[in-house]
Amino acid sequence: NAGVTQTPKFRILKIGQSMTLQCTQDMNHNYMYWYRQDPGMGLKLIYYSVGAGITDKGEVPNGYNVSRSTTEDFPLRLELAAPSQTSVYFCASSWGTGAEQYFGPGTRLTVT
């Protein structure tokens, strides 16, 4: 059981480039989440999904897009990267509403 896996671990982007952060979970959880964590700050929810084909915005969705075609995968797309998107990105999953979330190891992204 790998839990929640994220790729890549590190990435440097130039301003204006695009990329997709991958997230996969093998726990058959319906709920999946994307957070960003800025230095010395807590977690801010970007997008979440309550099942395949269903996504919703969180607190800070601007500049990001998501899709959920399968239960296992929840990729996060950055279009036109900006320095403000320099952060550590965490993916998480849970079995249901209000339940504990299981986190991936994170992707550290730098936009220069």
Added chain:
Amino acid sequence: AQSVTQPDIHITVSEGASLELRCNYSYGATPYLFWYVQSPGQGLQLLLKYFSGDTLVQGIKGFEAEFKRSQSSFNLRKPSVHWSDAAEYFCAVGSYNKLIFGAGTRLAVHP
């Protein structure tokens, strides 16, 4: 609106000393409450959770937390801190389809 407040940004304790990290929440119904720990460069790991029942909850690594409805608090405690407990600790409340996280408390442990 639901919210979580962790009043202490940084706490420093000596190894072997007791620890209490504070967490206050704002939530209309009976809350689902969580404490997570994040070691440097790592993801978040669940320490313990409260859904209902006994208000004193035991978790991993010797941590416990007490839910006090009258004070809207869910403070985390440990009787004797180890150097390996140095990390950032996040309190969270379950809200509909999401968790609402506090800003975190960074714990430093002196030898």
